[in-house]
Amino acid sequence: MASGSTDKRVIVIGGGLAGLAATVRIAEAGIPVDLFSLVPVKRSHSVCAQGGINACNEVSRQQGYSEYEHFDETIYGGDFLADQHPVLEMANWAPRIIDLLDRMGVPFNRTAEGNRDLRLFGGSLFKRTHFAGATTGQQLIYALDEQVRRYESEGLVRKYEFWEFLWPVLTDGESAKRCAGIVAQDMRTMQIRSFRSDAVIMATGGCGLVFGKSTNSVMCTGAAAARCFKAGVFYGNPEMIQVHPTAIPGADKLRLMSESARGEGGRVWVPAIKNTDGSWGPHPRSGDDPKTIPTSERYYFLEEKYPAYGNIVPRDIATREIFDICVNHGMGVAKGNQVYLDLTHRDPEYLTRKLEGILEIYEKFVGDDPRFTPMRIFPGVHYSMGGLYTVFTKGRYEPANPLAKHKSGSRPPLGSEIGLGMQPGAMNNMMTNIEGIYAFGEVNFAYHGANRLGANALLSCIFDGLFCGVSVTNYIRDGLPGKKPASGLPGSVFDEFVNQEEAKQAKLLSTVKSGASAETNPYAIGKELGDEMTAACTVVREAGRLQQCIANIESLKGRFARLNLSDSAAWTNQSLSYTRAVGDMLSLAEAVAKGSLARRESRGAHYRSDFQQRNDAEFMKTTLTKYDPASNSVSVEFVSIDADLIAPAVRNYGKKDDSSPKAAAKPALSGV
């Protein structure tokens, strides 16, 4: 049964930063919002973001930084894969977003005078990262959660917490399919029903669980995105998966050690012996207490290889270097897959003040105090740059000639500082190929290209919600819903999809068998998928292994088709929900693997040992994947990108050539 209201409504799926920012913006325009989330929105995965949020600010501006420089860093950091105009717009908006969060009461760290404090973060030589202790994401989402609660108490927002999105309701639009609502399930009562809406905003985050253990929260399965994908929404750059260089290995998940640990002076090293030719070799006692390893036997490999950026090189580079040291050179701590991240040279009081939250996580889960003992870390799957494929309308700023890589401190092109990257309020900004379905935040493939810079994720989520939220309200008023509101559609349109989902559930429930073997146990299938994806599709990829991975996904699909559900309950059946998600994750995994195979180059987070160079002529393009329901399989093609503003340059972060003499001191970091 669909709700019979004649009011135009918006559905937001996901209550993290992107979903909450969109909800606030749309409710503020007087349009009612139905907000769906697997968890109480305050518990969304955004709480895990630690380090901060980037924005040009008055201090860095006077040192030569600008919004344009932030844009430039983001494009360069993303290895020139992102469409450029939306990124420019995001960078332009960043200072306004910080101001807004400040007004909402986010306790940003302060200087003695009471201004917002700043820290250094990867991919920049300027301090442009704002932060609230070491739990910036938590503080930001709380501020937005509070504003949503305010609209909820005024009746403009209706929350559907513990409701799972199952499928978009699609019907004929003017020329193509259009979305008119969703089918969702109450995770407690197991009721399945449809909801009408004139626009659906997917703000469902990443897909870390496709890789089994990751830094993501347990609900970040990617299933919601996968369901849209299977319903016909295109998925862009699935192979662009960020592996965070510094995670704490754990039995249930990989806990993030924030990049701010490096930003605040953390040094990455392994015990090693320097050979007479200057190269480094394995240390015989690499598992000994690190305090007993003399300075001369500590190999600070990031500082040696990247004298300019040192320990704050971007994530993909740090990840590959750590992986290389451990896996290829066998120089990991205690010969294992781990290196030291060392903060013990900093004042413990200072560390407590700046990093307490994240250091506490390490101590809580490992048992050592990082202020006095170097942490043991290893890369872990962290973020999906890829996501649902979206479009946008360019703003007016279109220079005749693309500019070469922008130089720090030089004057930005005229007009670029006032939001002209995207046309404000254009109805299609961040809309997918299905009319009425938008994708905001991590589930949106835009902004981060082939690699995301630290502290840009929170920004892109809130920017999508606020800036593109206006696009949604305009679409509701002036687009198709103005002429043909979802409330006027016949109930049969919705019943068809409810029936489809009920049939799927009935089929799963018919397989219940207690004590099923691992062969057909959904949890085992999910775990094996994660292990396989981690082995084949993370730090280093290669054609043969990827082909094997695709074949293995096929065989997991076969096992999924004959699985045995382990719980038949008609009330709060979490096994059913997880099992259904595993089925959808398999298709997303296939997109990741096939995208990785098709992109025969190395770019950003995507590194192919058999194609180590970036190949702009063939692959400076978006990987566009489509799902074919008839064959239950994924196809890959490449589409051109918008690269009008910055011409591609070699992205090496000033890596020192092995033959060159040791470089001089690091460039001065802008001090605040």
Added chain:
Amino acid sequence: MSTHTPVDPAAIARMANRKTAKAGRTVIFRIKRCDGPGKPSYWQDFKVQVPKNANVISCLQQIALSPVTTGGQPSTPVVWESGCLEEVCGSCTMVINGSVRQSCSCLIDDYAPSEGDTLTLEPMSKFPVVRDLWVDRARLFNNLKRVKAWVPIDGTYASGSGPKESPEDQETRYVLSTCMSCGCCLEACPQFNVEADESKWNTDFIGAHAISQARLFNMHETGKRLAAERLEALSGAGGVSDCGNAQNCVKVCPKRIPLTESIAAMGRAVVFHKVKQFFNR
């Protein structure tokens, strides 16, 4: 000793177990289960081979892979709420060996260091059970509405930065703002009782978390605009004067929020508010 280390002597003693606990030992998970609201509770035991650094979550995940009780009876995966597994989302709160805490940060080595040790898991008792270890904490969020726990901004369109703030004030507010609505303070509170009837939510004891949030927003330059309304909410039935001063809340708060300080501060503020109201009549 680090500032991060718990002050509770029992917790410190438990942490010492980490050094001696052997990987691969068998631990019995004794779990209080319930199939749904109104259904009777029952206990089930599961054996788990515990690897190094295992926590309650990873063991529940292991049980899901093959849910068979110690008696050899095939069962179902245990139902529980979880999220970040880093103790910042508040989801996975439960009662472990009789004390309320997050299960993600509960290392098995601390609690059950020896072969054959038992670990008891129960749902929180102050909220209605949904199924097994999952309870309905809607009331906790409702209480945040009672104290209008938000800053009343004009809107989300650009209108300059927020107020300046001293680092000291920021540090005070930051700690209060780390409250993740986990419900530990309510589980431990003798004044807070299970109340499934929604019509009674607005008159029952509001809880330490909400009182502390009222303090947080009353400290903010713009948040203050609603200070009188918050104090009004705290002065009525179920308000700050219902606190029996048992001080259990502050002992179980995983974020070490100075909840009793907040209760005292808001208690004083409510008195001033009432006196002021009396003279302004």
